[in-house]
Amino acid sequence: MNSNLFHNILNVLIAVTAALTAFLLATGCTTLPTGTLECSESWINPTWSTIAITVMGVAKSLVNIARDGFGGLVKRQPPVE
Secondary structure (H helix, E strand, O other), X not given: OOHHHHHHHHHHHHHHHHHHHHHHHXXXXXXXXXXXXXXXXXXXXXXXXXXXXXXXXXXHXXXXXXXXXXXXXXXXXXOOO
């Protein structure tokens, strides 16, 4: 695995994790003392929020693919000068 592939995997994981947490908290979920999310007060079903976050993560990847092609997701990057 080269650094570009690792970078793109991390981008997707970071975007999904941060956005999911922020969106659920914004819609009424609360964090319990154990660190888990409790969403009975949320106005949106957590399933829908999960789908929305997934769509955003996929959209980011599609932008990268449109820009660099599939090969661009795994190709070695030139050294920084």
